[in-house]
Amino acid sequence: MQIILVSRTKKVPKTLDLADRRLRYRLIGIAAAAVLGCAGLGATVAMALASPRDRALAEIEQLNKQVKQQDGQLGSMRKDAQRDIDALAVKLGQLQAQSTRLNALGERLAQVGKLDDGEFNFGEQPAVGGVESSSDEPYALPQALDTGIEQLSAQFDSQQAQLSALQSLLLDAKIESNLKPTGMPVQGYISSYFGGRPDPFSGHSATHTGIDISVPTGTPVAAVAEGMVTYAGIRNGYGDVIEIDHGNGYMTRYAHNSALIVKPGQRVRVGDVIAKAGSTGRSTGSHVHFEVWYNGRVVNPLAFVRNHR
Secondary structure (H helix, E strand, O other): EEEEEEEOOOOOOOOOOOOOOHHHHHHHHHHHHHHHHHHHHHHHHHHHHHHHHHHHHHHHHHHHHHHHHHHHHHHHHHHHHHHHHHHHHHHHHHHHHHHHHHHHHHHHHHHHOOOOOOOOOOOOOOOOOOOOOOOOOOOOOOOOOHHHHHHHHHHHHHHHHHHHHHHHHHHHHHHHHOOOOOOEEEEEHHHHHEEEEEEEOOOOOOEEOEEEOOOOOEEEEEEEEEEEEEEEEEEEEOOOEEEOOOOOOOOEEEEEEEEEEOOOOEEEEEOOOOEEEEOOOOOOOOOOEEEEEOOOOOOEEEHHHHHHH
């Protein structure tokens, strides 16, 4: 088989003899090179066309990773924010509880201090006021809210400590007042005072160690201070008598009773009925003989009676 190549010019036609082995190899090589060139060109074109899509897919994958990372950070921030909110809620509850305790303590102190009704009303908000401001700026919270709450909590603690100390002082004063003889054991007129007087039976000069309060037989006799009954029985000259030790150096004695209500070892409070007035012992009529002793020495009860008034 021969291939004749004819030129448009007047050149001599060229004949290719395919029977020649060398020529066939050369043509096969040229054809293979052409095929490889076309394949390379197609691959290059394919890569050129596919590369933007791959880059876009890679960028999308990278963005997905960033979104997942940001989601994780957002979840962590939400957890932190929730913990902060929970902590603030706990602190708010503690402050509310402290406020309730302070209100209760304030009301108690107002009662102990015998303040006028309405002077301190812990059930209402404190009264505040002021001129209207022309500024339109909204109220800004402190820069560090947690620091503000801590300062408020510390202020509450300080106020509570001060109120507790004041309560202790007032209660101690009240306890001391309850343990000190105050007032009269019965309501009546004083028929005989403390000190020197003529003896009602012999007329001789004598010392009266208490005051006599004239009342009808059976009148309730009340303790003038809190304490422990140390004696309930008959004493020479006193008749039926009650003695109360108040534990702070004071002792009171109530004599000439017609009946004894309390017993030794019994705890009594101010105003408790301990006996019934009468005229037992060395007595000319129904009355209450009232004595006050301090550190083992008898003192004038009139000072305690007048102090009550």
